[in-house]
C-alpha cells in the first residue's frame with residue numbers, strides 16, 4: 001500500500017528524535033524499579049563480562065564491553081550470539097567465571113534465546129538479559145532481565161532502543177564501579193542532546209538533499225568503533241546503500257584506495273586519540289573525499305577539512321558521550337533512505353527479529 005510522502009518513515013523519524021525524552025524515561029523507570037540495587041549482589045563477585053547480541057544488538061554488546069572495561073577496569077568481551085552457539089570452545093575457557101549479558105530489543109531473536117538456554121541449562125551459568133519488550137522467550141530463560149520498555153519501537157530498524165539499552169548498561173557499569181562522575185555524565189545526556197537534536201536534524205536533511213554519494217565509510221577508534229559499525233548498519237538498513245566501518249588509522253592500510261569524490265567518509269573523532277585521528281581527516285580530505293566529522297571539540301584544521309561538522313562540546317566524561325555520536329549516523333541513514341524513496345518503517349528484506357526454524361545446539 002503506497003505511503004503518503006509526508007508519512008514515509010514517520011515512526012522511525014519520531015523514534016530517532018524522541019531519544020532524549022526516551023532516555024529520561026528509561027533512567028526514571030530504572031530508578032523507580034531499583035533495577036541496579038536489585039542487581040548489586042550478583043554483580044559483586046569478579047567475573048569476565050560477556051556481552052552477547054545480534055545485528056545492532058551485537059554492536060550494543062561491543063559498545064557496552066568497551067564501556068565496561070573503561071569504567072570498571074575489569075575485563076569484558078562482546079560476541080555475536082552465533083559464535084557461542086557454533087564455536088563455544090572459542091568463547092568459554094576453563095576456570096574463568098563468566099557474567100553473560102544477553103542483549104535483545106525483542107527478546108525473540110532465535111540465536112540470543114538459544115545462547116541463553118545453552119548458558120543457563122547446559123553450562124549452568126547465570127545470565128542477565130536486557131530487552132525493550134515485556135514478555136518474551138529470553139526473559140523466561142535468563143536469571144534476571146532488565147526491561148527498558150519506554151525505548152521499544154514500532155519500526156524494524158533499531159534507533160532509540162540501541163541508545164537506551166547502551167546507556168542503561170553504561171549506567172550499570174558506573175554503578176558497579178561506584179563511578180559517580182560517569183553516572184552524573186550519563187544522566188546529563190538527555191538534556192545535552194535535547195538542546196541540539198532539532199538543529200542537527202534540519203542540517204542533516206539539508207546536507208543529504210544538497211549532495212549525492214555513491215557509498216559510505218565510517219571511521220572511529222576505541223569505544224566509538226562500535227558506534228561507527230552501527231552507523232554503517234543504519235545506512236545499509238535504511239537506504240540500501242553500500243557502507244563499511246574501519247578503525248580510523250586502519251583506513252590507511254588498504255581501504256583508503258576507495259577514497260574519492262563519490263564516497264562520503266564519516267569520522268567519529270575521539271578525545272583520547274584526537275591528534276592521530278585528525279591527521280587521517282586531513283589526509284583523506286586531500287584525496288578529494290567528502291567528509292562528515294563528529295567531534296566533541298574540533299580545532300581549526302578539522303573545521304577546514306569537514307564538509308559537515310557536528311561539534312558537541314559536551315562537558316561530560318568521554319565514554320558518557322557515545323550515545324550522542326549515534327544521532328547524526330541515524331539521521332544520515334534516515335534522510336538517505338527518504339531521498340531514495342524507501343519505506344523506512346518497513347525496510348527491504350528485514351524483520352523486527354530473526355526467528356530461525358533450526359540452528360545448531362537444538
Ligand code: F1P
Pocket residue numbers: 054055056057103104105106107108109112156157158350351352353354
Ligand atoms: C536484532 C536484529 C536487529 C536488526 C533487525 C533484526 O534484534 O538483528 O538488530 O535491526 O531488526 O533483528 P533484537 O535481538 O535486538 O530484537
